[in-house]
Amino acid sequence: MTNDTTPELKTSSGVGVLDKAAAILNRLESGPASLSQLVEATALARPTAHRLAVALVHHRLVSRDSQGRFALGPRIGELSSASGEDRLISAAGPILNNLRNVTGESSQVYRRQGDWRVCVASAERPIGLRDTIPVGTQLSMKAGSAAQILTAWEEHSRLLEGLRNARFTATMLAAVRRRGWAQSVGERERGTASVSAPVHGPTGKVIAAISISGPIERLTRQPGRLHAEVVCQAAAQLTDALRNAS
Template identity: 75%
Template sequence: MDNSSGVGVIDKAAMVLDALEAGPTSLAQLVASTGLSRPTVHRLAQALVHHRLVGKDIHGRFVLGGRLVELASAAGEDRLIAAAGPLLVRLRDATGESSQVFRRQGEHRVCVASAERPVGLRDTIPVGTQLSMKAGSAAQVLLAWEDHQRLLDGLHGARFTPTILAGVRRRGWAQSLGEREPGVASVSAPVRGPNGRVIAAVSISGPIERLTRQPGRVHSDIVCRIAAQLSDAVRTGQENP
């Protein structure tokens, strides 16, 4: 399908932003992803950096910029967050555990929505919390479907292995036992955007004593179902019943 608007520079800038949706990207990777020439990509990326639509991480790779977050907030329209609230409450009530949605942001994953367990021992993760991409089932999900080079970079220093991520891709969900924090278990599943890319992870977390040492066996079906409903909501702009 032709996605051209007829305004060449805008179309090319949009291609650069689309390529950055998957996470930190080098200039060479942007050239490969967009099919544009290296000088064109470099010129566009630097212009987008100037306007804060694109930024750079500590390794000099291009990332989506803070201005995009400000614009989304000003518009008051974030389909993922808008749809996540009632679905996370449904997930919490079905499992009895705290539920969250995480997005990747550079070298971290950020909690963008949550529904806390109202009573008893909780694994509290407030909205805005930044956690490592090196441990936890949500980190596994956010990394498992990355391209080969990003996957290799993400595995460096991680508490999970390539074999574990292969299992995540095969099953469609991830679990962790004490990876992020001793005594805490979690189960996560991917949320996909309109283009099929993994844009977030839906998770539940709580003490191993409650979730058991095989939390995926107990809770993966409902976590995957909620993640699929959130994916549908992101694609259509409508909340699932």
């Protein structure tokens, strides 16, 4: 008979089902696992491990990869991002201001919330034609360079879901992952262009996108050629700020 007592469960909270679910999540922290590997690592009975893992998939705390293995799900990253919201916003301010000053364009930080990307920090261009996106604005995850960034590093099943009816393609996202930045021209809104780069949290997961946006007349139809380097530098600075604050 398989013993449902694991090293993780010896410090019991008194709520058995939560302790067992935590044991599964603790195992997945080190990488994807098959059901057999979950059973071996947690010492849970196979039916118990399967029932809990499937329930965690339902709540998006766990996902399935292309090989059918269990892995940490996107909800984990969303909760992690939310817990670091204040650090992200406070660290973003001076970096966005500098990015705006260097490029002459409005700059923003976006974080994914469900099916939307939300502007959580911005620095507006003070004069002239600009792409105004106030903090709190919800935008589509189906178009725009920031949406490309927030989709490109998703786990496989959610990436496929993100591509459905999107203005960008799997080939485009593969290029985004390879070069480390994204651009869009008239993708979200006619006449506007943007460049975005990924911001990584302390664990290395992409938790936000930093962007500049403005009219095509200034950014041209190849905005990445003009501004990808400085946007990537800003993303690296924000990533370092979050890691140092953790």
